[in-house]
Amino acid sequence: MAHFINTKETLVTEAIDGFLRTSGNPDLARLDGYPQIKVIVNTTHAANRVAVISGGGSGHEPSHAGFVGRGMLAAAVCGEVFASPSVDAVLAGILAVTGKAGCLLIVKNYTGDRLNFGLAAEKARGLGLKVEMVVVGDDIALPDINQPRGLAGTLFLHKIAGYYAMKGAKLNKVADIARAVANSAVSIGIALSSVSIPGVETEDRVPKGKAELGLGIHGEPGVDVIALENAAQTAAILVEKLFQSTKPAHNYVLLLNNLGATTALEMNVIADEILKNPKAKKIKLVVGPSALMTALDMHGLSASLLPLNDEFEVALMAPVGPGAWPGTKVVAKPNVVKMSKDIKSVSAKASENVVFAAMLETACDALIAAEAELNMLDSKIGDGDTGSTMAGAARNLKSAIRTLPLARTGDAFAAISNTLTATMGGSSGVLLAILFAAAGVAANEKHPTANALQTGFNKMKQYGGANLGDRTMVDALEPAFEALVAGKGLAFAAKAARKGASATAKMKSAKAGRAAYVSANNLNGIIDPGAEAAARVLEALAAMPRF
């Protein structure tokens, strides 16, 4: 897999500078120790406040640099991708921000981090500084392991310890509360892919249709490979595991962490599924869903749970400086408010106009008959669904003909518009719905039918942004409506529409619609399917008996 990088070696330092250029926070700085020492500090951290320091390998952004700032970290010490920072780097971080109040190191439980942060802590103590260290092992994938990994539950410590440090609590108090959080936070991850490390050939080992459960944040394999059913199943598994492992409490806070490549849509579906799970009803607060502690581009997520007490809750709810912290929110049921009744078809009662009904049926039949050919045309320049979209709408409209208020043309147009809105997807559905909605208004204002349709057509052009020559249905419809308004009759209008549709085959570029993304070569000789559909409808109407 390709990556937007320069070199593997400069990746982290350049990324940190990019972060600093864009953070908008003038209080943030990095130490001048590149390339070995990559430390981001809050330059306004007061010496009489405990400095909360964290860090670890890179590749987990926004962790940890993103959480440096008021109310959270005083410094973040970054290693290379997935590699612990050196003792010197950690020590540099400690020395940069630690005053007489001392510092608390929050370390995720990985051997490299434990050793490097631990040795740095000893060195700092040797220099006369007060240093405490809390190791976080919130992973519950392997219940009986004696060294569980540190996962996104670590962020609870950043937030809660950061709050009490900001409030001026003494080092032992900040460290105690951090340990209390570390002892009760639990996390579990699930992923559909491994990670691709920039500059390294990586292979995705997760089989299609499977998910790895209980995996770490470095692409290390999960405990289990499970068959992926759906989001509800995923959420149920996470809820089950978390509540099995957590300590009993009245309320909990949930942290939903995107491991990198999960879409916001998926994250919200998972959030919905977790929070409506009856076993999760004690979840009172939520952090995320957000990318908080990622594993590069892993398509996965982790859920962390912390039993709440008053001390934790106050700390979690407090506003902070770092923009990467999404805030802690009170879980709420989705608010639902009544929608305007106007959106439902307020169309008038069904009424009879046999000619109108016959014309509608003829138009619908023409589109239904043209389904395959229109799809074929569209497959050459678009996504191949014009025929199905048009025919689907035509089938629905045809079955609704007897329910339409056909005796009053304006009402009938409005009802057709409502039917199209409800049944026809894509932009063509909306465009035709606009045409008929505006034509309905015009017809009810006593404009002749042809003029009313042209008015609707002009509205459609206005909203759709297509003009004559742009290779759309406008090329067929515009000359047809002109002919109808001029009183030249349907036969003439149908010929005009056909001529307009044929002309689209020679148009070198589409300026509107999906074909606008297709190159001239691929368009050559292909009639625009929308224009073809319009021509077919007019030809079918022209072939009807004269009324």
Next chain:
Amino acid sequence: MEKPIDIKALIVATHAAIANHVDELTSLDAAIGDGDHGVNMKRGFDAILADVDTLALMPLSDALLAAGTRMVMSVGGASGPLFSTFLVVLGRELNTENARHSLLDEQRMTNAFAVAVDAVAQRGKAREGEKTLLDVLFPISQALNLTRNCADLASTARQAACATIPLKATKGRAAYLGSRSIGHMDPGARSVSLLMDAVASLTGPK
């Protein structure tokens, strides 16, 4: 209990009534219109006859609706939509439990017929006395309140069609002739009368 309506026989009989009088209808129309009424009406009933097997399986109300649709799809001008409106609205109005079993409650037919005639009047924006098919449809509609005998109704229709002869046309193409339209039977009125005869021939005198 009324007899169930034999839709197939009804279609065959009404088609024959029109087909056997194409020339007469054409010449009536040639006198005061554009001379295409006979051909147009036959085309409509041809289209209905072509689907007789499908229509015969439907409940009467659906069959009338479908026949009306075929009529308007195949007959242009004014008569296509007008006869179609009559059939479609009659079908719609008969769409009740009884009609679905092809059993006709006479009062329901009387009411449905009246609504259908009104719909034709609205569509043509015409009234009684303007030398149109309404001059036969209205009398039949009124007679339905008094009799259930199709032969009597057919007789009413024939008399009403004849009564259009002295009328001056004020609607339809014949209106362009002004006073010269007087002295000719209205072809639309004649068609309605012919169709009523066909219906009567099915049921016979009671």
